[in-house]
Amino acid sequence: MSADISRRKLFGAATAAAVGSFSFVKTVSAAEAKNITWNETKEFVIVGTGFAGLAAALEARQLGMAADQILVLDKMPVPGGNSIINGGAVAAAGTDMQEKAGIKDSADLLYADIIKAGGGLAHPALARRIADESAENFYWLRDKIGVQFKAVTFHGGHSVHRSHAVTNNSGSGFINPMLAKLKEEGVTPRLRCVVDELIVNDQHCVLGVKARTGYRFGRENSGKTVYIRATKGVLLASGGFAQNVQMRTSHDPRLTADFTSTNHPGATGEMIQEAQEIGANTIQMDWIQLGPWTSPDEQGFGVAPLFVESAVGYGPMVDPATGKRFIKETGNRKVRADAIVAIGHPCVIYTSLENAKNVIIGKNMTPEIYERARKSGVVKEYPTLKAMADDLKIPYDELKKTNDTFNGYMAAKKDPDFDCMFFDNSKPNTDGPFLAVRLWPRVHHCMGGLEINDNAQVLSVRGKVINGLYAAGEVTGGVHGMVRLGTVAVADCMIFGRVAARTAMKFKGC
Numbered sequence: 001m002s003a004d005i006s007r008r009k010l011f012g013a014a015t016a017a018a019v020g021s022f023s024f025v026k027t028v029s030a031a032e033a034k035n036i037t038w039n040e041t042k043e044f045v046i047v048g049t050g051f052a053g054l055a056a057a058l059e060a061r062q063l064g065m066a067a068d069q070i071l072v073l074d075k076m077p078v079p080g081g082n083s084i085i086n087g088g089a090v091a092a093a094g095t096d097m098q099e100k101a102g103i104k105d106s107a108d109l110l111y112a113d114i115i116k117a118g119g120g121l122a123h124p125a126l127a128r129r130i131a132d133e134s135a136e137n138f139y140w141l142r143d144k145i146g147v148q149f150k151a152v153t154f155h156g157g158h159s160v161h162r163s164h165a166v167t168n169n170s171g172s173g174f175i176n177p178m179l180a181k182l183k184e185e186g187v188t189p190r191l192r193c194v195v196d197e198l199i200v201n202d203q204h205c206v207l208g209v210k211a212r213t214g215y216r217f218g219r220e221n222s223g224k225t226v227y228i229r230a231t232k233g234v235l236l237a238s239g240g241f242a243q244n245v246q247m248r249t250s251h252d253p254r255l256t257a258d259f260t261s262t263n264h265p266g267a268t269g270e271m272i273q274e275a276q277e278i279g280a281n282t283i284q285m286d287w288i289q290l291g292p293w294t295s296p297d298e299q300g301f302g303v304a305p306l307f308v309e310s311a312v313g314y315g316p317m318v319d320p321a322t323g324k325r326f327i328k329e330t331g332n333r334k335v336r337a338d339a340i341v342a343i344g345h346p347c348v349i350y351t352s353l354e355n356a357k358n359v360i361i362g363k364n365m366t367p368e369i370y371e372r373a374r375k376s377g378v379v380k381e382y383p384t385l386k387a388m389a390d391d392l393k394i395p396y397d398e399l400k401k402t403n404d405t406f407n408g409y410m411a412a413k414k415d416p417d418f419d420c421m422f423f424d425n426s427k428p429n430t431d432g433p434f435l436a437v438r439l440w441p442r443v444h445h446c447m448g449g450l451e452i453n454d455n456a457q458v459l460s461v462r463g464k465v466i467n468g469l470y471a472a473g474e475v476t477g478g479v480h481g482m483v484r485l486g487t488v489a490v491a492d493c494m495i496f497g498r499v500a501a502r503t504a505m506k507f508k509g510c
Contacts, residue, residue: 027201027278028207036199038208039226039227040229041230042068042229043504044065044071044232045073045208046071046072046235047074047195047238047271048073048237048239048271048473049072049080049081050081050084051175051473052237052472052494052496052497053072053074053189053235053238053472053497054072055494055497055498055501056237056497056498057070058178058181058182058498060504060505062144065505067185070187071228072182072189072190073193074190074191074193075194075217076217077192077216079179079191080172081264082240082474084170084171084175085170085171085172086301086490087309087486087487088166088171088173089487090487090491091490091491092135092137093105093106093107093134093162095135095138095164103152105159105160107134107135110134111131112159113157113158114130114481114488117332117483119481119482119483122478122479123479123481125453125454126479127479129495130492130496138164140498146180147166148166148167150167150363151164151165152165153165154309155485156312156329156330156333156486157333157485158485162487169365171490192213192214192215192223193213193214194211195209195211195271195274196211197274197277200278201510203467204460205468206230206234206467207229208228208230208234209230209234210225210227211225212226213226217266232504233503233504234469235497236271236275236471236472237471237473237500238271238272239267239474240269240445240474241446242263242444243263243267243268247273251285251286251288251448252286255288255443259441261442261444262301262443262444263444272449275458279460279461280458280459280461281450281451281461284447284449285448286448287448287481287482288443288445289445289447290442291442291443292308292333292336293305294442296346296440297378302378303365303369304378304379306364307356307378307435308349308439310359310364311349311359311437314356314423314426314429315350316403316406317329318394320346320348320394323394323399325418327340328418328420329418329420330420331418333444333486340441347440348392349437350429350434351429352430352431353381353432353434355426378437379435380392380436381434382433382436383432383433385399385403385434403429407430410427447477447479447484449475449476449477450477451478453465455499456472456499456503457470457503458470472493473489473493474489474493476496
């Protein structure tokens, strides 16, 4: 009988907690908050040193926040996160570089592409902000930060060429100028500092963080505990969870440890979990994107994507077991990755050296990177189609039929089989040498994460703003929907990082 009464009391208490806003969240009372010994106080605390975190710090500084009031934290020993190893291009619509290249584009067209690729799941206000601010963000990077751009390239799923590539074909082409500008402004990121908790008062406002300095990644008990007050709030710019196998398989059971990732080792998602513990909402967590352009012949992100994303539309993608095409080469990432995984073994994309010299080597890949990829065997070079078929164990007769048919489609600039997009400068792949890359997808990007509004404020499970908490970049969800178009995430990170800084500047504090 007493056990039954206890259960009723427990049920009643749980019901009361459920109806009260944030009653389940761990908070500190006003009295407890006064008793916290803050080791230091800043205005703006930023967690993460990738595109979003650095853009936020730069924006805050340019808006007039004092350099010593901006604190950028990163748990890793080097800055940059995934951003520094990405492909080195940012989406922007309607720029002077596009105009000079004769490319007609607009914010409306970019917005339509994001919505289409996202399967209607991208939140319109977030997608709209990216599209509308993409060109201004490009000019900000080039004219105020000092990023050097060299070409406008194409990525699958876009309607036009709008991916603005940096000169060194790497995310470091953004990160290094951003770090240099921050240093010039008097802001130096604090590395090896991991955030353990977000500290929230009983008004559900974020006061600051509990962190550990001197942290060593992989030694989870390392470091000295510190409490850092953030009077204008905390920005989570800490990335996704592609390297957290337990976390990703809880949302998509297929993505076991059998799938490796393109991400840096620290992409483990704990800041999403910390935000959840204070009542933050997460959305679309099971939309986890695989990169269809990675090769089993190298580790991590590698250099294959630099070749493959430029090769789409210039050569067929085939199943080596049959020698036949199986998917639209210029389709979005999900379409291609899902098709390769469904086949169950690595596939092959190839093009002629003539096409590669025209659109890849010297443009998307420097000659040095190309030579490295060729010598390592990531990009394989063959004198003839027959030599390629023999080496990659592809039925030659079927491959030749596929090649001849694809060449006819290229000449006509129309693909009745898969609707592949062809470009004006593409040429039929008739003569060797031929260049080929084997493909097998890796876990690349988590489209799901914390829910934000278009001011980069994190929303609670009840749809209310959590005051003093912002998020930008891959730590968020809802921006891209079910498919992220290549280079749009770079714009997403930077734009919403900058938006978060603007929002923080207006915040009056807890």
